[in-house]
Amino acid sequence: MQVTETLNEGLKRGYAITVTAAELDEKVTEKLKEAQPDVELKGFRKGKVPLPLLKKQFGQRLMGESMQEAIDGAMNKHFEDSGDRPALQPEVKMTNEDWKEGDDVKVEMTYEALPDVPELDxxxxxxxxxxxKAADADVDEALESLAKTAQEFETKDGASEDGDQVVIDFVGKVDGEAFEGGAAEDYPLALGSGSFIPGFEEQLVGVKAGDETAVEVKFPEEYGAENLAGKDAVFDVTVKEVKAPKAAEINDELAKKFGAxxxxxxxxxxxxxxxxxxxxxxxxxxxxxxxxxxxxxxxxxxxxxxxxxxxxxxxxxxxxxxxxxxxxxxxxxxxxxxxxxxxxxxxxxxxxxxxxxxxxxxxxxxxxxxxxxxxxxxxxxxxxxxxxxxxxxxxxxxxxxxxxxxxxxxxxxxxxxxxxxxxxxxxxxxxxxxxxxxxxx
Missing domain, CATH: 1.10.3120.10 (Trigger factor, C-terminal domain)
Incomplete structure (x- = not known):
């Protein structure tokens, strides 16, 4: 096997790799010898098939595998000997595309090497x-914000507004088929919370208890579930109840709700x-x-x-x-x-x-x-x-x-x-x- 440098310009490297026909033949023979004890052919006992017959029967099939292993081995040895680390996967291509059995294999490998990084003090x-340091005013502001998250909701008459809570049943469908994780009953959803798919909550502003509506949304392109990413979906929603927020009092009872x-x-x-x-x-x-x-x-x-x-x-x-x-x-x-x-x-x-x-x-x-x-x-x-x-x-x-x-x-x-x-x-x-x-x- 020969490895000859053809390019050394800055971080760009190029090498011509030649795997001789004799080396390939040796690899194929080695693989056949390893497999010989387990091979059975008509007219021969297990493990007694002659090597020339095995070569005629399976040699062609093993040639590509042996070729790839030889090239990979040459590349790995080169990187081990040279110390080069390729920035990206090396580009490898055969240069004798008219290769036939009995010919040497000639390959060109090019890559960009990672640079030597200088040591620093x-x-x-x-x-x-x-x-x-957190000021008292900042603590009070955060406490008021926290109190809003602990607010309770009271049933109200009339249409829902942003900030209200709607209790809903829903079933989500893509192309008319319900999908896993897309349905729930008696789900309390705070409008404006941003907890659902973009566009979902906005379409429930103005609904009343007893309303049935279809909410049309599009899953984000980067959505975690690959089968839903970028898909249009329709949610059949039944509004069970509309509730208005009731401010929570800031006192010891509130603190206990948060485990303090x-x-x-x-x-x-x-x-x-x-x-x-x-x-x-x-x-x-x-x-x-x-x-x-x-x-x-x-x-x-x-x-x-x-x-x-x-x-x-x-x-x-x-x-x-x-x-x-x-x-x-x-x-x-x-x-x-x-x-x-x-x-x-x-x-x-x-x-x-x-x-x-x-x-x-x-x-x-x-x-x-x-x-x-x-x-x-x-x-x-x-x-x-x-x-x-x-x-x-x-x-x-x-x-x-x-x-x-x-x-x-x-x-x-x-x-x-x-x-x-x-x-x-x-x-x-x-x-x-x-x-x-x-x-x-």
């Missing part, structure tokens, strides 16, 4: 971490939750500052294919944000700009750097962390959680989408442990301004 990084001992204890829990939210927002600000510092510390060649793919994804995402009325992806090709390319280079560079740091530190995403991430996403699809879990389980791309941000955050934590992090106490408004500036950059 993480202790030289200095970043600021914003700290916000008394009102003061509930306020303490709210303060902790608010400060945890502030800490999460502050972490995003710190993370951006840290990534900016890292980006200024490193410079290395980037695989063009990765940058181009990232630029296209950025352009596609921004186009959909600017054209929210377009739900599908059957639009024309979206051209990338210099700005998209520049942002893509930053993302790819930082992505490779964080991947390298994480790999060297043996950072791993645990099964428990993945399960938690999937459960968090599944909550967006009430009644379809099981289908979403199944969708993720069968979709490696979706698994990677969920795993990547967890891995990145763990690497950021790793960097923060070694960097110089100073704390600065600011107001909620200052933190909000810092968060908003992240979207402007």
């Amino acid at each position: 993480l202790s030289s990084i200095e970043v600021e971490k914003l700290v916000v 001992e008394d009102l003061d204890a509930l306020k303490g829990q709210i303060r902790e939750r608010l400060e945890a939210e502030y800490a999460g927002a502050a972490r995003q600000v710190m993370k951006r500052g840290m990534l900016d510092k890292l980006d200024g510390m490193v410079s290395f060649d980037l695989p063009p294919s990765l940058v181009d793919a990232e630029a296209k994804q950025i352009a596609h995402q921004l186009w959909h944000e600017e054209n929210p009325e377009v739900q599908g992806h059957d639009h024309g090709e979206i051209e990338t700009s210099e700005e998209h390319q520049k942002l893509a280079e930053r993302r790819v560079r930082l992505g490779l750097l964080l991947a390298e740091l994480g790999q060297k530190a043996e950072v791993e995403v645990t099964e428990a962390e993945m399960t938690q991430a999937i459960m968090s996403q599944a909550r967006q699809y009430p009644g379809q959680e099981r289908q979403f879990f199944e969708y993720v389980r069968q979709n490696p791309g979706m698994q990677q989408q969920l795993r990547a941000p967890i891995f990145e955050d763990k690497v950021i934590d790793l960097i923060a442990e070694q960097a110089k992090v100073s704390e600065k106490e600011v107001s909620k408004e200052e933190l909000q301004s810092a968060v908003e500036s992240l979207d402007e950059e």
Whole structure:
């Protein structure tokens, strides 16, 4: 077997691989010898079929398999010897398309190698971490909001309004057929809660007890249940009761409804939750500052294919944000700009750097962390959680989408442990301004 370099330009690599006819014949013979003890043919006892006869009978069938194994073996040995890591799946094609049995196999392999990422002194990084304490007014505002969620509903006469609760029976159908998880009885639905498919709740504003109506909706393209994603559906709805909200009083009884001992204890829990939210927002600000510092510390060649793919994804995402009325992806090709390319280079560079740091530190995403991430996403699809879990389980791309941000955050934590992090106490408004500036950059 021969491997000859044909291209070495930047990160682009090319190799000509030749698998000789003799090597292929040897592999086929080896496979036949392994199978010989178990083969039975008419006129021969089990395991006594002569090798030449086996070769005549099965050799052609094993040739393709042997050819693929030989090429894969040559590629794996090359990557092991060279230390190269391809940015994407290598492109492999036969160059002697008129190949016939008895000829050598000639293959061309091309790929872009991942670059060598320079080592960094993480202790030289200095970043600021914003700290916000929850003010009493913020706690009171959150308490009032919490009280609204604990409000009770009283039966009312007349038509429903936004904010009312309707008790309904419903059956959902796609193409006239009911689907699993699409039916319920005596379901209490708060109008305006956004808990159902977009467009569902709005069509129930103005209904009265005893009304029967057909609610027409379209499942989102990215819906967790693949059999429903992007489909038009009709829900046959029967309105059993219309209820108006009744404000809950803010007192110890309210606190007990939320598992707190008394009102003061509930306020303490709210303060902790608010400060945890502030800490999460502050972490995003710190993370951006840290990534900016890292980006200024490193410079290395980037695989063009990765940058181009990232630029296209950025352009596609921004186009959909600017054209929210377009739900599908059957639009024309979206051209990338210099700005998209520049942002893509930053993302790819930082992505490779964080991947390298994480790999060297043996950072791993645990099964428990993945399960938690999937459960968090599944909550967006009430009644379809099981289908979403199944969708993720069968979709490696979706698994990677969920795993990547967890891995990145763990690497950021790793960097923060070694960097110089100073704390600065600011107001909620200052933190909000810092968060908003992240979207402007």
